Each structure stands twice: as C-alpha cells, then as structure tokens.
Amino acid sequence: MADFDRESMLEMFSYEMNQLVDQLEQIIIESESGFSMDIINEVFRIMHTIKGSAAMMLFDSIATATHAAEDLFFYLREENPTNINYSELTDYVLECMDFIKEELVKIEQGVPVDGDPQLVADHINGFLSRLKGEGDSVSSGAIAPVAASAVSDKAPVPAASGDRPFASRQYRAKVHFDEGAEMENIRAFTVVNNLKPYVVGIVTEPADLTNEETIPSIRRDGFTMSFSTNSEYGQVFDLLNRSVYVRDIFLEEYVKESIQMEGLNSFEIFLRFDEGAQMENVRAYTVINGLKPYADFMLHHPADLLGENAAEDVQKDGVYIDLVTSKSYDEVYDQLMQTIYLKELSMVDKYAAESPAQVVSIAEEVPVAMSNETIAIAQTNDAAATPANLSQNPVVPADNGDGAVDGGVAKRSTGQAVISVNVSRLDQLLKLMGELVIVETMVTQNPDLQGLTLENFNREVRQLKKIIKDVQEAVMAMRLVSLSGTFFKMNRIVRDMCKALNKEAVLEIIGENTEVDKNIIEHIGDPIMHIVRNSLDHGLESPEQRRAAGKPEKGRVILEARNAGSEVWIIIEDDGAGLNRDKILAKARNNGLLTKAENEYTDREIFQFIFMPGFSTNEVVTSYSGRGVGMDVVNKNLEFVGGSVVVDSVPGEGSVFTMKIPLTLAIIEGMIISVAGAKYTVPIVSIRDSFRPIPEDLFMDPNGNEMITVRGDHYNVVRLHEFFGLDCEPRDVTEGIMMIIENGDDAICLFVDDLIGEQQVVVKSIPKFIKKIRGISGCTLLGNGEISLILDVAGFFDR
Amino acid sequence: MSNVMEHDLAVDGRRDSDITKNLYLAFVVDDEQYAVEVSSIKEIIGVVPITIVPQTENYLKGIINLRGDIIPVIDVRSRFRKPEIPYDTETCIVVVLFEDYILGLIVDRIIGVYELSADMVAAPPNAKLSYSNQFVKNIGRKEDGVLLLLDLEKILFV
Numbered sequence: 005m006a007d008f009d010r011e012s013m014l015e016m017f018s019y020e021m022n023q024l025v026d027q028l029e030q031i032i033i034e035s036e037s038g039f040s041m042d043i044i045n046e047v048f049r050i051m052h053t054i055k056g057s058a059a060m061m062l063f064d065s066i067a068t069a070t071h072a073a074e075d076l077f078f079y080l081r082e083e084n085p086t087n088i089n090y091s092e093l094t095d096y097v098l099e100c101m102d103f104i105k106e107e108l109v110k111i112e113q114g115v116p117v118d119g120d121p122q123l124v125a126d127h128i129n130g131f132l133s134r135l136k137g138e139g140d141s142v143s144s145g146a147i148a149p150v151a152a153s154a155v156s157d158k159a160p161v162p163a164a165s166g167d168r169p170f171a172s173r174q175y176r177a178k179v180h181f182d183e184g185a186e187m188e189n190i191r192a193f194t195v196v197n198n199l200k201p202y203v204v205g206i207v208t209e210p211a212d213l214t215n216e217e218t219i220p221s222i223r224r225d226g227f228t229m230s231f232s233t234n235s236e237y238g239q240v241f242d243l244l245n246r247s248v249y250v251r252d253i254f255l256e257e258y259v260k261e262s263i264q265m266e267g268l269n270s271f272e273i274f275l276r277f278d279e280g281a282q283m284e285n286v287r288a289y290t291v292i293n294g295l296k297p298y299a300d301f302m303l304h305h306p307a308d309l310l311g312e313n314a315a316e317d318v319q320k321d322g323v324y325i326d327l328v329t330s331k332s333y334d335e336v337y338d339q340l341m342q343t344i345y346l347k348e349l350s351m352v353d354k355y356a357a358e359s360p361a362q363v364v365s366i367a368e369e370v371p372v373a374m375s376n377e378t379i380a381i382a383q384t385n386d387a388a389a390t391p392a393n394l395s396q397n398p399v400v401p402a403d404n405g406d407g408a409v410d411g412g413v414a415k416r417s418t419g420q421a422v423i424s425v426n427v428s429r430l431d432q433l434l435k436l437m438g439e440l441v442i443v444e445t446m447v448t449q450n451p452d453l454q455g456l457t458l459e460n461f462n463r464e465v466r467q468l469k470k471i472i473k474d475v476q477e478a479v480m481a482m483r484l485v486s487l488s489g490t491f492f493k494m495n496r497i498v499r500d501m502c503k504a505l506n507k508e509a510v511l512e513i514i515g516e517n518t519e520v521d522k523n524i525i526e527h528i529g530d531p532i533m534h535i536v537r538n539s540l541d542h543g544l545e546s547p548e549q550r551r552a553a554g555k556p557e558k559g560r561v562i563l564e565a566r567n568a569g570s571e572v573w574i575i576i577e578d579d580g581a582g583l584n585r586d587k588i589l590a591k592a593r594n595n596g597l598l599t600k601a602e603n604e605y606t607d608r609e610i611f612q613f614i615f616m617p618g619f620s621t622n623e624v625v626t627s628y629s630g631r632g633v634g635m636d637v638v639n640k641n642l643e644f645v646g647g648s649v650v651v652d653s654v655p656g657e658g659s660v661f662t663m664k665i666p667l668t669l670a671i672i673e674g675m676i677i678s679v680a681g682a683k684y685t686v687p688i689v690s691i692r693d694s695f696r697p698i699p700e701d702l703f704m705d706p707n708g709n710e711m712i713t714v715r716g717d718h719y720n721v722v723r724l725h726e727f728f729g730l731d732c733e734p735r736d737v738t739e740g741i742m743m744i745i746e747n748g749d750d751a752i753c754l755f756v757d758d759l760i761g762e763q764q765v766v767v768k769s770i771p772k773f774i775k776k777i778r779g780i781s782g783c784t785l786l787g788n789g790e791i792s793l794i795l796d797v798a799g800f801f802d803r
Numbered sequence: 804m805s806n807v808m809e810h811d812l813a814v815d816g817r818r819d820s821d822i823t824k825n826l827y828l829a830f831v832v833d834d835e836q837y838a839v840e841v842s843s844i845k846e847i848i849g850v851v852p853i854t855i856v857p858q859t860e861n862y863l864k865g866i867i868n869l870r871g872d873i874i875p876v877i878d879v880r881s882r883f884r885k886p887e888i889p890y891d892t893e894t895c896i897v898v899v900l901f902e903d904y905i906l907g908l909i910v911d912r913i914i915g916v917y918e919l920s921a922d923m924v925a926a927p928p929n930a931k932l933s934y935s936n937q938f939v940k941n942i943g944r945k946e947d948g949v950l951l952l953l954d955l956e957k958i959l960f961v
Contacts, residue, residue: 439871682855728857770856771866773875773904773959777858783866783873791854791868 017061018111019424021104024050026489029101033495036094039080047097048077054104056247059194066107067197069121072128073100076135085135095503096128098496171204171232174326175240176301178254180226185249188222189213195247196229202243205303205326206231226252230301232326258301258328260354268300268328270354271336276322281345285314288323291343295336301328322348427522430483437479438766444472445763445787473764484519487565487574490529491516494536494563501540508547509540509559518565520572524665527645528574531638535576535649535661536561538614538635543580543659553656555579568748571647571798574663583653588613595619611651615639638663664748664798666781672767674784676760676792677743679724680732683792684756685765685784686743690797692751694743694759702737712742712753719744719753722800727779747801754800763787767794825921827943829914829950830897833885835935838943838950841916845898845905850890867896867907874898876907882958883935901955908958917950919943924952937961 028050035043051074058066076096080088103124110117179195181188193213196206209228210218218227233240237257244253256262263270275291277284289309295302303326306317329336333353340349448465491513498511520528544550544559551557562577585607592598592613598605613619617636642649647665674685675694693714701713702721710721721742725732735757743754765784770777770793781796827838828847853865853876862881866873876896880887893912898905923944927936938961940954 442871730855730857768873771873771875771905773906774856774859774863774866777856780857783854785868785871789868790852791866791873793854793856 013061014111017057018108020057021054021108024054025101025104025108026493029098029496030492032094032097032101033499036090036499038090039088039093041081041084044077044080048074048081051077059197060190063107063111063117064197065117065119065121066104068201069100069103069124071201072125073097076128076132079132079135088135092131096131099127100124171234173234173236174230174232174258174301174303174328176228176230176256176258177240177244178226178228179244179250180252181223182249182251187219189216189218191247191249192222192227195244195250198247199229199231199243202235203231203233205305205307207303207307230303232303263328268330269333271327271329271333272352272354273325273327273340274322274348274350275325275340275343275346276348277319278345278347279319283315284318285309287343287345288318291323291340292325294339295325295327295329298329298331299327300330302326430522433479434483437476440472441476441764441766442785442787444469449787476764483522485522485525486517486519487525488516490525490532491563491565493529494532497533497536498540498561501537505541506546507540507544507559508557509544509561512560512562514562514564515566518567518572520665524645527641528663528665531641531649531663532563532574532576534635534638536563539576539578539580539659543578545581568664571748572665573748574665576661577658579658582655582657582659583611583614583651584655585610591619608650608652611653614651615649672765673762674765674794675762676786677741677756678758678760679756680730682730683760683786683790684724685792685794686745687794687797688762690745690747692744692746694741697737697740697742699737714744714753719751721753721755723755727800745797745800747798750801752800765792765794825918827917827919827950827952828897829917830895830910831912831914832879832883832910836914836948836950837953838917839897839899839953839955843899843901843955845900847913848896848898849892850894850896850909864909869898872905874905874907876909877958878909879958880909880911883938885935899955901959904959906959917943917945919945919950
C-alpha cells in the first residue's frame with residue numbers, strides 16, 4: 005500500500021475498462037432484437053465489474069452511471085419482464101457506454117474525470133420505472149434514492165415546516181472484510197460510496213477512511229457506519245452486500261420498539277449559534293464530540309462539519325442531530341445547554357409521544373415547536389420498496405467476494421486469458437529475433453565449413469533451424485492482432501447512423517479473423533470507420549428511394565478482410581446509389597484539382613478526388629459528414645502504413661472501396677535474386693513461378709512493351725535492371741530467369757539475372773533520409789552482412 | 804592514419820559537450836581541408852561494401868550495414884560536384900548524427916582533430932564563387948592554413 009502506484013493501476017484500470025466496454029457494446033448490439041437470460045446475466049456481471057472497479061479507483065461518475073444500468077439489469081434478471089422495448093433499452097445502455105468511454109478518455113489523458121452521470125442515470129432510471137409501471141405494480145427492484153433535495157438543499161428553518169434533513173429510518177451497520185482483501189480502508193470507502201446515493205448523514209468509524217493507518221483496525225474490528233435512509237432493511241442490506249470482499253454485515257435498524265425495549269431514548273436536536281460566534285462548524289463539532297461517548301447512534305446534518313462551507317451552513321441553518329442514547333432527556337439537555345454561544349436549542353424525544361415537545365430559545369427568538377412525529381421524507385420512495393428484495397439475502401456468507409467471482413466470469417467469457425505487454429518489449433523481442441536469424445545463417449553457412457562432410461553437424465543444424473523458425477513464428481504471432489475488434493465496432497456505427505438517418509441497413513462482416521500487425525491496426529480503424537460512414541450517409545438511399553429503385557428497403561454494407569499476397573485487403577462494399585462521377589468531376593474542376601484533360605481521367609482517378617482534403621459534394625453538413633474531413637483521413641492514415649485505397653462504383657448499384665494494406669511482417673520468407681551484381685529479395689508469397697525463358701515466347705506489342713507467353717497466358721515483362729535503371733551489360737534472355745510475380749489478381753513477369761536461394765529475412769526499413777522508392781519496400785541483412793533490398797511487388801503494377 | 808583514428812575514438816569514448824566543444828574533425832576532400840564539429844560525429848570507419856539504392860541522387864552512394872543498423876552514405880566529393888576517385892585504404896566514412904538522421908560521409912582522408920576557439924572561427928565571405936561554397940558554414944583558422952567548417956544541414960537537405 006505504501007508503494008501504491010496509482011499510475012500503473014490507472015493504466016491497468018483503463019485497459020480493463022476499455023476491454024469490458026468493448027465487450028459489452030458488442031453484446032448489446034448483437035442482442036438488440038432481444039436479450040436472452042444469459043445475455044442479461046452477462047451484461048449484469050460486466051456492469052457490476054465496471055462499477056466495482058470504478059468505485060475502487062474513485063471514479064464516481066462512472067460508478068454512478070454504471071450503477072443505474074446495473075440496477076436496470078438486476079431488475080431484468082430478477083423480474084424477467086416481458087414488455088421490454090429492446091431498442092430503447094439498447095439506446096440507454098449505449099448511452100451509458102458512451103458516457104463511460106468519454107470518462108475513460110479523460111482518465112487516459114489525465115484530465116479531471118468530471119462528467120455528470122446524472123443524465124445517463126436519469127434516463128436509465130426513467131426507463132426502469134416505466135418498465136415497472138407497465139409491469140407488475142407490486143414488484144419493483146432497485147432502491148430509489150432518497151430525494152436529493154433532502155440531502156443537498158439547505159434545510160429550511162426547522163420550525164417552519166418541521167422538515168428534517170434525515171430520512172425516516174435509522175441504521176447502524178458494521179462491516180467486516182474477507183481476510184486478505186487488502187486495502188481495507190479503500191474497500192470501506194467503496195462501501196460508503198455505494199451507499200451514499202441512498203442515505204443521508206452517513207457517519208463512519210474510523211472517520212477518515214482515506215487514511216491508510218486505519219487499515220489494521222478495519223481489518224481486525226471492521227468498520228461502523230451510521231446513517232438514515234428511507235430504504236427498508238433488506239434493501240440496505242443488499243446495498244452493503246454488493247461491495248466486493250465483504251465478509252460479514254451487521255445491520256441494525258433503530259425502530260421505536262427496539263429502542264424502547266433496550267431502555268434507550270431517541271432525540272432530535274436542533275442547535276443554532278449566536279451570530280458572530282465564528283467557527284460555528286467547529287463549535288458544532290465540539291458539541292457532537294461531547295455527545296459521542298453516550299451515543300448508541302448519532303447522525304448530524306451537515307454531515308461534514310469540517311468541510312469547506314460548513315461554517316457558513318451551520319451559521320445559517322444550524323445543526324441537526326439525531327441521537328439514540330441511554331441518557332435521559334434531562335441529562336442530554338443539560339449537557340447541551342452548557343454550549344457557549346448557543347442561540348437556539350430544540351430537543352424532541354421522538355418516541356415519548358405523550359411528553360410535550362420542549363423548545364428552548366435562548367435568545368429572543370420566538371420559541372418553535374417541533375413535531376414529535378417522524379416526518380418521512382420522500383415517503384413515496386419507501387412505498388415503492390420491494391418485498392422481492394427483502395427476501396433476497398437474509399444472511400450474508402453465501403455471497404462472499406462476489407465481485408471477484410464476477411470479474412473472473414466476465415473475463416473467462418471473452419475466451420482468452422490475456423496479459424497486456426508493453427509494445428516496446430515486443431519490438432525488442434522482434435529485433436533480437438532478427439539478430440538470431442541472421443546469426444543462424446552466419447553460423448550454418450560459415451565459409452569455414454565449405455567442403456567439409458558434416459553429417460552430425462548438419463542434422464543438428466536442421467533441428468536448430470526448426471526451433472528458430474518456431475520461435476520466430478511465435479514472436480510474430482504475438483504481434484498479430486485480429487481485425488475482429490475493429491470490424492465489430494462498425495456494428496455500432498451502422499446502428500447509430502441508421503437510427504439517426506432513418507435508413508435501414510445490415511452490416512455483413514467477412515474475414516474478421518484476418519490478422520495484421522499491431523502497429524498497422526492502429527492506423528486502419530479510422531479509415532474503415534470513415535468509409536463505412538460515407539457508405540451509409542452518401543451511399544445508401546432512404547428506404548423510399550430504395551423501394552422506388554426496385555431494391556430491397558434494407559441496404560447492405562459488406563465489410564470484408566482478406567489476405568492477398570503480402571497485403572491485406574479490406575473491402576467495404578455497399579449496394580447504394582454509387583458515386584456520382586459527373587458531380588465529383590465538376591467539384592474537382594471548381595476546386596482546380598484537374599491536372600489533365602477531363603476525358604483522360606479514368607473513373608478510378610476521378611473517384612480518388614473524394615479523398616482530397618475538404619472535398620465534399622454534400623451540400624448539407626450533417627452530424628456525420630459533409631465537412632470534407634474524414635475521407636481525407638483515410639488517405640493520410642493509409643499512406644502512413646504504406647497502404648492505398650481504390651474506389652469502384654456503378655451508378656445505382658453501389659460502391660466498392662478497396663483498401664490495400666501491407667502486412668509488413670518483420671520477418672518474411674524471401675527469394676534472393678541477383679541483378680547487375682546486387683542481391684535483391686523477393687517475398688516468396690508473391691512468386692508464382694520461375695523459369696528460364698525461351699526467346700520464341702517473347703514478343704513486343706506496338707507500344708514497345710515486352711511480353712511473354714507462358715502456358716497460353718500472356719504477361720508483361722519487366723526487366724528489373726531497366727526498371728531500376730541499373731548500370732550493367734544487357735543480358736540475353738536465355739541467360740536470365742523469368743519470375744512470375746503476382747499482386748492480388750494481377751501478375752507480371754520479372755526478368756532477373758539469377759536465383760540465389762531461399763531464406764528467411766528480417767525486414768528493416770530503408771533509412772528515412774531516403775525517400776520512398778517505387779518497387780522497394782525495405783531491406784534486409786544477408787548472412788554475410790551484405791544488404792539486400794526487398795522488392796515491393798505492388799510497385800511494379802500501378803504504373 | 805591509424806593514430807588519428809585512435810585519437811578520435813578516445814574523443815568518442817568520453818563524449819561530452821564540454822569536452823568536445825570547439826573540437827573539429829578535419830578531413831580532406833579533393834585537396835581541400837574541411838571540418839565538422841566532433842560533437843556531431845558518431846564514429847569513423849573505413850570503407851565497407853555499399854549497397855546501391857536505385858533511383859536516388861548520384862551522390863547518395865547507397866546504404867551500409869553498421870553493426871545491424873542501415874545507414875545511407877553520401878560521397879562528399881560527388882556532393883560537391885568534384886571528380887570522383889576510386890576508394891582506397893585512406894578513404895573513410897565519417898558517420899554523423901544530424902537531428903535524428905544518421906548518415907555516412909565518404910571523405911578522401913582524415914587529418915585530425917583541432918580545437919578552434921570562437922575567435923578562430925569567422926563567417927565565410929558572402930560571395931559564393933564555387934558550388935561547394937554553399938555548404939561552408941564558417942571558416943576556421945589553424946597554424947598552417949584554414950579549415951572550411953561544413954554545414955551538415957545543407958549537405959543533407961539542400
């Protein structure tokens with residue numbers, strides 16, 4: 005606890021929260037059409053975990069918002085109502101998720117977590133009460149909070165209304181934690197925090213729970229709370245029991261019978277100090293401390309007498325004390341009268357109904373009588389209390405550590421045992437792996453071994469190579485992240501936009517298990533989102549328009565990922581109206597973007613304009629698009645990872661956006677080739693075939709492009725030394741090698757001098773001082789320390 | 804040659820802006836003496852095999868492998884548009900650090916390290932009479948002549 009590192013806990017916290025929120029969002033969206041009992045349980049568990057963690061880290065806003073949602077799902081779970089509007093339910097839960105996400109961002113950015121959860125909580129509570137209202141009027145699940153006005157508003161002058169700051173029931177509770185719970189003070193604090201929305205005037209013993217020195221005593225003796233609330237015993241018990249690691253709860257309610265039976269008295273006291281007395285709060289504090297030794301139960305309002313505005317409040321509104329004690333009326337009264345600067349004192353024996361109220365006014369104030377009946381504040385809440393809850397948990401131990409168990413279940417249900425590792429460590433591991441692969445080659449192909457017969461050595465080398473390869477694959481796999489998370493997030497976007505735009509659409513997801521490097525995935529989430537948004541906003545028509553066009557009313561957006569050689573393609577297809585070529589061309593003309601004659605532009609080139617910054621053909625700016633940002637982001641992010649995007653579109657039938665993203669796997673299988681004395685590496689995945697050409701198969705087209713016929717298919721020939729402008733004697737085709745290399749569906753024939761061999765190579769980037777060279781994606785070190793440039797196969801195609 | 808290298812390594816070993824302040828590494832390119840601040844020098848190596856990178860400027864000779872790091876190398880002769888000569892045992896690659904770029908500069912030969920106090924350094928004349936003059940930031944005086952102090956930023960990016 006001493007070296008309690010909040011920073012790292014926060015990191016962990018936000019990591020876990022983000023995961024849970026994502027998981028939850030996914031579940032909710034999937035079940036928008038109806039929640040099964042399993043789902044409700046799952047949601048409840050996750051909500052519970054989020055709430056518990058947030059309260060533990062003292063993020064009250066998150067805890068409060070989740071608490072409302074948890075209540076809602078608690079009700080759903082217990083009552084299983086049939087009249088649920090799932091769409092509405094989903095809206096509210098998502099609203100709550102959004103709120104949490106916002107707060108999480110604040111936490112990550114280190115700014116104050118100050119969101120107001122009230123709106124979210126109100127929405128959910130409103131929905132809950134509607135649900136209850138429509139359903140069985142007798143049953144009602146959650147505990148309604150005490151009317152806030154009773155707590156926070158400045159209490160009026162007591163006599164006028166007889167209004168008191170306390171609620172109708174008084175409780176004292178003692179809570180013990182599980183052994184080994186650790187940080188008991190924080191846990192106690194959490195319990196108190198959980199209770200706060202429902203109770204008034206909570207007083208704890210030990211008083212300062214933020215002080216770590218209280219840990220031993222809480223661990224040994226538990227901690228005690230006194231408070232008043234309108235909630236019934238069972239509900240209060242439930243509230244207490246919700247906190248994690250709670251072992252024992254001793255909860256006692258001070259009702260008239262029990263007080264009288266034990267020979268106790270219950271008094272309501274009101275004090276006010278002389279004007280100019282100064283430090284009224286400290287004076288009140290002294291009075292209360294004086295009463296403490298005899299008090300079985302005591303509450304006071306304001307609860308926090310040492311707070312910032314306490315002095316002012318006490319000066320203005322006085323102090324209310326609710327006291328249960330063995331002392332008689334006179335004894336207490338005498339003691340209070342000794343208080344200096346006392347201006348007004350009124351004291352009522354609550355249960356001695358026959359005894360007249362005694363009011364003393366020390367100054368010239370008109371004596372005021374206090375009603376000796378307990379006035380229930382927000383009694384309606386009380387009436388709504390549920391018997392279901394009462395019967396819920398009469399005894400404690402069964403639910404021990406329930407939060408901890410919940411957490412475990414929630415995690416298991418993701419199907420992964422995950423640890424989070426700093427990416428820089430993975431990078432380091434990868435770098436070492438690269439060194440290892442190079443050294444392996446240096447050792448096994450060492451020139452000193454040339455010409456030796458090394459039967460045993462070679463056997464062990466094979467074993468070594470196998471193991472190194474396995475290790476390497478494991479290292480690579482660690483860096484790969486499936487696209488599913490990124491893809492499933494789009495469900496939410498599609499859903500929200502459909503609602504907002506009054507459109508109907510289904511999102512089909514294909515190939516979401518395709519994996520790409522972690523560094524890349526971070527940069528493609530936004531592009532995907534912007535394109536999906538664009539498809540929904542501009543692509544898909546309204547249901548009416550679709551019906552008129554003879555299409556199904558429900559639009560379709562397909563989000564697909566697939567491996568294509570050394571690239572991953574992400575394809576976003578919609579069956580909407582398609583892009584308006586003429587409109588885009590006109591806009592490009594107006595913006596002065598055209599660089600050649602209009603009729604020379606291909607459709608693809610024209611569609612590329614939509615990725616220009618500030619380019620929007622939408623006249624109306626909506627909340628989703630029209631500002632001309634967004635699509636610009638697509639290009640920028642893709643360029644960053646060395647990817648590209650092309651658009652195909654047919655008017656009236658829809659558009660297809662194809663994003664091509666390099667895998668940039670840091671270690672690849674490469675074929676080492678030689679050209680003009682230099683060694684180049686071609687990724688094996690791109691090689692379809694290689695052969696020694698026959699001159700008769702080669703021919704020229706009228707433009708002078710060299711071509712070759714291979715088994716009836718024709719390919720363009722690219723002579724690598726020409727392509728790179730290398731200085732060397734031209735070779736006769738019969739002395740070189742032709743390699744058919746492919747990129748997606750395309751293929752060309754690459755003419756090189758010789759094949760040297762196949763080898764695993766570690767991809768290193770070309771130093772950034774050298775600008776991007778078409779046809780080269782990186783470089784690698786060969787076994788002898790020589791550098792070999794790695795060919796970027798895609799570079800040979802888009803000319 | 805070899806004694807110069809040792810001297811420089813010693814400087815490199817106790818890299819410290821105070822120690823290297825006012826220290827310049829002098830070298831020869833086409834019979835002219837140039838120098839760069841020792842503080843911007845990472846190390847000096849002999850010529851190693853250079854891998855040609857296609858479609859780059861002529862003076863960018865390619866990339867080298869410096870203990871696993873890939874570093875571009877610039878031939879200073881070529882950069883100054885002086886006639887190129889074959890590399891020999893005296894030819895060195897001065898590995899410099901500029902901002903976060905690491906580059907090798909191929910020079911004819913190293914002369915040594917000189918300490919030039921501020922009053923021994925003067926601005927060059929305004930008139931840029933030859934192409935290579937634009938890379939000269941300052942002119943330093945030493946007992947037996949002058950050192951042209953190079954502006955790395957210009958060499959790298961102009």
